[in-house]
Amino acid sequence: MHIGKYEFNEFMEVVRSFHGSPAPGIIIGGIMVDMARDALPPETIFDAVVETPKCLPDAVQLLTPCTVGNGWLKIVNLGRYALTLYDKYTGEGIRVFIDPRKLANWDEIQGWILKLKPKKDQDFDRLISQIKTAGREFLTARPIQVNLEQLTRKRMSDINVCPICNEPYPSDDGAACRGCHGDSPYVVEGGDLT
């Protein structure tokens, strides 16, 4: 079984190297990417949506040209283990999700996605083995029309220098940057090191 251009075990290593561990969610994500891609017309120039920030973004980033930093991968947190690849010009795409109706034969995958047992009681090798055997059998793909306006990254406004922190920021954010408007996750900022 292949995932993208990789042989299954080779992809496990690619995942380990990028993600820090060969997370089952990314292996499943890789199978989902392939399934969506195969159902799109060849040569489609696509963007991607993942419906959870957990694991799935890394599968898309490893197997497609879409990354968070280039904006072609969009994370819309709906809490579902699903992804969509869609034509970036028309919004027509394919959504793939884990289908509970198809999990009866795959108890370890079912236990993983429905969190039926604590992580420490999961049998990792059995889970990976079931994923490898099942392939796409527990997944469903559907054609979908994406709302392009909702997903298109806004063109960035002019840049100002914030009068409070003296850093560049988009003028659309107002008279000061968002960090100085109270959205910052920092408690204390020290003096310049250099």
Add this chain to the structure above:
Amino acid sequence: MHIGKYEFNEFMEVVRSFHGSPAPGIIIGGIMVDMARDALPPETIFDAVVETPKCLPDAVQLLTPCTVGNGWLKIVNLGRYALTLYDKYTGEGIRVFIDPRKLANWDEIQGWILKLKPKKDQDFDRLISQIKTAGREFLTARPIQVNLEQLTRKRMSDINVCPICNEPYPSDDGAACRGCHGDSPYVVEGGDLT
């Protein structure tokens, strides 16, 4: 000049391969990652914050163990071209930002970050050359204390199957999943392909 374990031009290729183009923002981001890392005590186990979703996430994902999918990279959109690496247990970290006070000698970098001219009038080769020559000279690093509670990913709740779409979702999201609560970016969803 090196960026992470890469020679400068080699990193340009790594960026092109992952991000689709050798974006100047990611090259700068790579220099920022190195600067933050050097100011942290060696062996620090760190998480990362980027203050914009544009380009910077990819620099962090290419050069550190932190990815969007594993949750060690957090995107807090403050609109500033800045990143922080911080000790994941204490929240003590180093924030690096582009410092407008230091841009006088680097007009092409200044033009890029302040968007002083349209992209088509930017001189890409001159910009990359200035970045390579400047190194860290237009950046400032500061020690910072992160609010860990604000940045720590919540432990996921139990999983239910949504009574509307029949897909698994976190029970904390309520009686139905967020997609079925109206947060979905899809206009039309077709029938099962498989």
